[in-house]
Amino acid sequence: MATIKFFLVFFVTMSMMVSMSLAMPSLKVGFYQSTCPSVETIVRNTVNRAVSSNPGLAAGPHQNAFSMTALSGYGCDASILLDSTPGNQAERDNLANKPSLRGFEVIFEAKAELEAQCPQTLSCADIVAFAARDSAYKVGGISYMVPSGRRDGRVSREDEATQNLPPPTFNAQQLEERFAQKGLGLDEMVTLSGAHSIGRSNCSSFSNRLYNFNETNPQDPSIDPIFARDLKTKCPQNANNGNDPTVPLDVLTPYRLDNKYYKNLKKHRGLLTSDQSLLSSPSTAGIVRNNARHVQAWAYKFAAAMVKMGYIEVLTGSQGEIRKNCRFVN
Numbered sequence: 001m002a003t004i005k006f007f008l009v010f011f012v013t014m015s016m017m018v019s020m021s022l023a024m025p026s027l028k029v030g031f032y033q034s035t036c037p038s039v040e041t042i043v044r045n046t047v048n049r050a051v052s053s054n055p056g057l058a059a060g061p062h063q064n065a066f067s068m069t070a071l072s073g074y075g076c077d078a079s080i081l082l083d084s085t086p087g088n089q090a091e092r093d094n095l096a097n098k099p100s101l102r103g104f105e106v107i108f109e110a111k112a113e114l115e116a117q118c119p120q121t122l123s124c125a126d127i128v129a130f131a132a133r134d135s136a137y138k139v140g141g142i143s144y145m146v147p148s149g150r151r152d153g154r155v156s157r158e159d160e161a162t163q164n165l166p167p168p169t170f171n172a173q174q175l176e177e178r179f180a181q182k183g184l185g186l187d188e189m190v191t192l193s194g195a196h197s198i199g200r201s202n203c204s205s206f207s208n209r210l211y212n213f214n215e216t217n218p219q220d221p222s223i224d225p226i227f228a229r230d231l232k233t234k235c236p237q238n239a240n241n242g243n244d245p246t247v248p249l250d251v252l253t254p255y256r257l258d259n260k261y262y263k264n265l266k267k268h269r270g271l272l273t274s275d276q277s278l279l280s281s282p283s284t285a286g287i288v289r290n291n292a293r294h295v296q297a298w299a300y301k302f303a304a305a306m307v308k309m310g311y312i313e314v315l316t317g318s319q320g321e322i323r324k325n326c327r328f329v330n
């Protein structure tokens, strides 16, 4: 079984790499083999330590930093890690990311250890990509190889987050357009949304569905009424910065990266409009049902889409730089 799994993962990763090498910038598996062979082990150990010391938050602390950044398509140059500077508000400080994005400390810790061993060798962008892979394995048993050799960007602008991150109120068609802009198709979009099988959301990201959906329906008719009743006990009517609790994105298995997310959608227990609309829309409903039925097929597609996402707007060769500290440009 393990051998079959290995070959499938190998095959998926290799075929992705072959097809992408025609059109994509050059990244390669084992990029640091000769310059700093222990990089991937160091990142993996840091991620594992972070998850083990935070069992209750297994999904969150690292998942978010990598997923919502690298994976939402504007983090492949690690610009999301940069601090704001006088006169420039960074992406990280956009309201869409704050306080939602977590887990930066895991990336910073790995970088500090790597700088001590191999100064200015491993990019912060690659650390994010490796940490993403290691987290997916740790909380979901999903494994894949990460082509590396990314370089770090030197610019971080607050409005990048607004332009790139789809809001949770988007429907399937709006999401499709946003993903297409990054070269990701419908199946990849639905498959990657399965990352919402872990982690949490602030109430403010979906409380319109509970209290003020539209003029005729205060409550979103696409939400299971029992689920909504339960959410109302946890989420105040006017969630705001001072009072904005969090609830799990996946009520069934909040700490496990699996296909329960799709099973929730079928029961109208998707938390965000962007989640539930994947079942409401005829163009994506079939993909949701398939992913709910075939966990292994979903996991392989997820791995392949993660690899593909790692190529979005990537810097390579002599572009950008290798930051000494992920929070600042050199």
Ligand code: HEM
Binding pocket: 059, 060, 061, 063, 064, 067, 068, 071, 072, 099, 100, 101, 102, 166, 167, 168, 169, 170, 175, 192, 193, 195, 196, 198, 199, 200, 201, 202, 203, 204, 205, 249, 272, 274
């Ligand atoms: C389809 C478009 C997407 C939308 C609209 C979206 C939106 C959101 C929102 C609003 C939250 C909760 C933030 C908060 O209120 O604190 C969230 C959390 C999360 N998202 Fe997404 N997301 C999308 C796609 C993705 C993708 C593609 C991934 C990764 C592959 C991902 C991974 C995560 C994770 C892991 C969390 C939990 C974070 C935590 O526990 O701190 N999301 N997302």
